[in-house]
Amino acid sequence: MDATLRMALLIDADNAPAAKIDVILAELARHGVANVRRAYGNWKSAHLQKWEQMLHPHAIQPVQQFAYSTGKNASDMAIVVDAMDLLHSGRFDAFAIVSSDADFTPLVMRLRSQNMRVFGFGAKQTPPPFVNACSTFLYLDELGDSGNGNALAPASKAKPKTSAELRQDTALVNLLRGAVDSADGDEGWAHLGPVGHYIANRASFDPRNYGYPNLSSLIEAIGLFEVRRDNKLVYVRNKPKPQPAQKTARKRASAEPTPTSSKPAQ
Incomplete structure (x- = not known):
């Protein structure tokens, strides 16, 4: 994990x-340090009162943005303009966008085209285009609230999905199988590091969105892979597919000795 990233945090309050x-x-x-922390909104609105209480304790700069027309979130354009200015300053390695608005998808794609890491945070109903555009996306619904006295508490408070629920997620199953197949070596074993790297390049994936603290625990929970540990190294491979019951029964029957007749010869 790279803990030296210089980040800009932009919040759609x-x-x-x-x-x-x-x-x-x-x-x-x-992952690093968020030296720039900005929250955008109409700070005259009572709707942002809770955000106002968070500004000074967390060193977040409020950016006033009046609503120029009814029903429009004027903060979107202000965030995009500031993000471009920050990008071209050359002082940052990554951006964090806190919003559930799919209108930020082009911004995220532009930032990533400049080799920026983009961390997304939003609600569960965040549209897939925005989620998939981010390098990593965490659903805020799955994160613990502030005020518990421990900001570094485990991020996932959601009940872990069961093996059956995980297997029903076709996209997740295909992603994990593809990652293991891409990194497998002798006897089909794949080191977990390259598996995680493959996933990071293919999707804005985070196991905590499924209720698991890390990739290895998620892979174990889904029950489709064998897991082997060698000291601190973790290896995975696809479980062999079970043979059809009828075919297995025929094999078992053919392996049994044929009974001989005990009737005396005439």
């Missing part, structure tokens, strides 16, 4: 819950 700010900052602290 009109479209994000203030109660999640501690865990958002704790997550970013695992």
